[in-house]
Amino acid sequence: MQEIxxxxxxxxxQIQDVIELGDTAKSENxxxxxxxxxxxxxxxxxxxxxxxxxxxxxxxxxxxEQEEIVQLNDNGEYLIAYDPLDGSSLVDVxxxxxxxxxxxxxxxxxxxxxxxxxVVFGPRVEMVVAYENNVKLYxxxxxxxxxxxxxxxxxxxxxxxxxxxxMCWPEHHKExxxxxxxxxxxLRYSGGMVPxxxxxxxKGGGLFSYPGTTDKPKGKLRQLFEVFxxxxxxxxxxxxxxxxxxRVLEIETTHIHDTSPCFFGxxxxxxxVLEVYKDHV
Numbered sequence: 647m648q649e650i651x652x653x654x655x656x657x658x659x660q661i662q663d664v665i666e667l668g669d670t671a672k673s674e675n676x677x678x679x680x681x682x683x684x685x686x687x688x689x690x691x692x693x694x695x696x697x698x699x700x701x702x703x704x705x706x707x708x709x710x711e712q713e714e715i716v717q718l719n720d721n722g723e724y725l726i727a728y729d730p731l732d733g734s735s736l737v738d739v740x741x742x743x744x745x746x747x748x749x750x751x752x753x754x755x756x757x758x759x760x761x762x763x764x765v766v767f768g769p770r771v772e773m774v775v776a777y778e779n780n781v782k783l784y785x786x787x788x789x790x791x792x793x794x795x796x797x798x799x800x801x802x803x804x805x806x807x808x809x810x811x812x813m814c815w816p817e818h819h820k821e822x823x824x825x826x827x828x829x830x831x832x833l834r835y836s837g838g839m840v841p842x843x844x845x846x847x848x849k850g851g852g853l854f855s856y857p858g859t860t861d862k863p864k865g866k867l868r869q870l871f872e873v874f875x876x877x878x879x880x881x882x883x884x885x886x887x888x889x890x891x892x893r894v895l896e897i898e899t900t901h902i903h904d905t906s907p908c909f910f911g912x913x914x915x916x917x918x919v920l921e922v923y924k925d926h927v
Contacts, residue, residue, distance in 0.1 A: 803851025
């Protein structure tokens with residue numbers, strides 16, 4: 647596992663260089679979910695695959711930017727699903743973006759995830775590792791990732807970040823969010839999953855929600871690459887991750903690019919979600 651973490655560190659240093667110097671234009675390609683790929687997405691994907699190909703313990707990988715699982719080492723032990731550069735469209739306006747990694751054994755399902763890592767590329771480059779029931783923050787300086795602290799959520803936070811198309815929200819979700827505003831929660835939403843979830847973790851709590859909507863009833867965020875890795879981090883930090891009814895790490899995966907509604911937060915906020923959604927899921 648440590649050699650995988652070291653590989654992610656190396657890939658992150660190379661991706662940071664690409665972000666600083668690379669082309670932020672769109673490519674002529676689309677990914678598996680029909681999103682137009684930026685040249686930064688493709689470059690980051692190539693970096694990660696090349697680095698992972700040098701790690702003997704990695705059996706197979708699958709990228710959010712690719713259609714199929716890539717086999718690397720028959721004798722490897724681990725499977726990795728990753729989003730090479732989530733929120734890459736924010737780079738050209740100089741907002742934070744990130745990479746997300748879910749590390750699995752046996753199969754790409756929620757109950758087989760054993761570790762996750764995400765990296766935030768912003769004013770500072772930070773890496774968060776969820777492993778063995780701990781969540782640890784590292785920061786890049788002088789060419790190395792240095793340990794900063796363990797991350798723990800409070801029982802209740804003050805932030806709410808909610809995505810998807812608001813005109814397509816179900817009424818009960820609108821009521822949930824409006825009630826949170828009335829109760830004094832602050833809106834913090836950048837359009838990037840990684841920086842928004844990172845902010846809630848580091849600020850001690852709150853709620854990130856990406857509900858099912860009339861245009862996307864199964865949500866937009868992908869289970870293997872985005873939902874499951876952050877679910878593990880939030881649970882290890884003392885919070886929860888649900889789809890409105892169930893723990894997201896227990897939901898079924900039938901395809902590597904399956905999506906799911908998702909809610910990540912500290913315990914008080916998830917209690918609110920479950921109460922509101924109990925009759926609607």
